Amino acid sequence: MNLSEVFLKKINQLIGKQFFKPLLAVSGGADSMSLSHLCYSHGISFGIAHCNFSLRGEESDADEQLIKTWADEREISFFNVRFDTKKIAEEWSKGIQETARELRYAWLETIRANHHFSHILTAHHANDNVETLLMNLFKGTGMSGLHGIPERNNYIIRPILFAAKSDIELYVTLENIPYREDASNASDKYLRNAIRHHVIPSAASFFPHLVRQVSESIERFKQAEILYRIEMNRRMKKLCEQRGNELFVHAQKWHDSEVAAALCFEIFSPFNFSPDQMPQLLSLALKQSGKYVESKTHRVVKDRKFLIVSPLKTSDAGFVLIQEETDQIEIEGASIQFSFSLKPTDISTDQNIALIDKSKISFPLILRHWRQGDYFYPLGMGMKKKKLKRFFIDQKIPLHNKENVWVVESEKRIVWVVGYRLDERFKLRDTTSESLKIELRMK
Structure with a gap:
């Protein structure tokens, strides 16, 4: 694959004739440094934004310095911010990764809007997409979990999502692009890393073209989801009726449907019912009135012909x-x-x-x-x-x-x-x- 040529075609496909002056989210790793090099080599006017999450001490500072030096040498606008991520995660009662992600995207949008950049570009690639799909499958997902990482989400664009990690590694070597390794990527502490280090390599020993084949499947899933949503919405309109803050689901019609399990997930998962609770909800349709199943915010009660979804009275979850x-x-x-x-x-x-x-x-x-x-x-x-x-x-x-x-x-x-x-x-x-x-x- 000629990464540079395919990248340019992808940009033209995604942007067309729109104004294009992107802000690149750059960590200092091989992926984002390659994205920076691709934009620079094609004469694209862009800025670079880097978040220092203060999680790796001097290593984090060295990442920042590498990016700043690279940007300064090419007279590219450089923006950086430093977060005390651990402290903020404790204040928000969230995990480190989730906190870092929220901080990153909120800050990137601030820079984009204040400095009149048209888009935010991130360096997610095909391997990231495969990992995301597998994580969703392992946790339990509906149709929406099968389409992986979106190539475009409003102003956020992921223009090298088509490229495998091996394509990027080859490009880095051929173009002699400087980058830094994040030591935390070697740890199996996080699910994504464990999938990257163990699950995918093991599967790839049987399926050498795994990343390409799964990526092609993801594209088919995206198109299939369009049809799926149309049909699901049609069926849900017939089965469900909103009355105030309660949802009435026609129990027998739903249970007798040939796609009852899929409908179950689509109807009840927005109310915080987990995949593990779906069999209980399916069987609830045939039980006597008064039986119920609860999530952390809602209760589904069997009442004659209906399953009634209502907020728990002990919560403020109308x-x-x-x-x-x-x-x-x-x-x-x-x-x-x-x-x-x-x-x-x-x-x-x-x-x-x-x-x-x-x-x-x-x-x-x-x-x-x-x-x-x-x-x-x-x-x-x-x-x-x-x-x-x-x-x-x-x-x-x-x-x-x-x-x-x-x-x-x-x-x-x-x-x-x-x-x-x-x-x-x-x-x-x-x-x-x-x-x-x-x-x-x-x-």
Whole structure:
């Protein structure tokens, strides 16, 4: 494979005639340094951004210095930030890897927006994609877990996802590209590393072209998912009815379906039911009224002809799924209305109206009560992360109001604190072509 030629074709395919001045996320490893070299060799104007997560002491500092030197020698804009990742992970009660990922993408978006870069480029490659697919399969997944890492997600582009790790290693050698090895990649502490070091090499001994073959399968899965979603949505509309914050599922019709197991996963997994609980839910359809199965936030109760999904009374997890065709939802004391349009010319300052870039969200959305530990990036604060509890204090929101605050969520990211503030990540931009308007109307 001529990595350079295929890369240029991929960029042209993904970008077309759009303005293209990307910000590259560069760690200092072979993958991201190769991506930097590819962009530079093709005369692309770009910037480099590096996160120092302070996890490896002098090694982390050496990574940063290598990248800065490489960028300075070529007069490429260089941006860097240092995080005390361990401390932040403890504050957020999250794992190191998840915390680092959230910090990284939030900071990259801040740099991209503030310095007028068109896209963010990351150096994920085909081996990363295979690892992701296997991780999803081992944990238990639905159709959405089979498509691996998306090649493009709004403004985030992964232009060397087509390339195997071996292609990148060859390119590094031929072009004499400097890079640094991350010693933590050799550890089997993390599941991804264990799959990389043991599972894939073992399988590749039987299937030498494993990465290419699995990558081709992923592409087929992506196309199959389009058809799958159309049919699933059609069937779910016939089986499910939203009544307030409860979902009614026609038990017998669902259970008798030839695709009952797939429907089970699609209907109940958004309510935090695990793959291990799916057999219990399937059998619940045939049990007597009053029997139930619980997740950490919801209970599914058999009631005559229906399975009723409702939030646990002991939690603050009021929960409503918002499909793309939803136009109105009733909540206590108010209604919430939804409508789509082209990008509006006049931006409302009414706190009861949220104008959202449709390309930044994925359906179904979730409407729920806020919970302890929730956080978002308040509009107008420059991608500064803030816990909702602190936001309420800063806004001097009374206790009796705070207890009834709802949030709109997309893929576990808060889009709007209803009636108070939009999240910076979902605001309208110059590139917005279609908007979603959500309006809170008090009764």
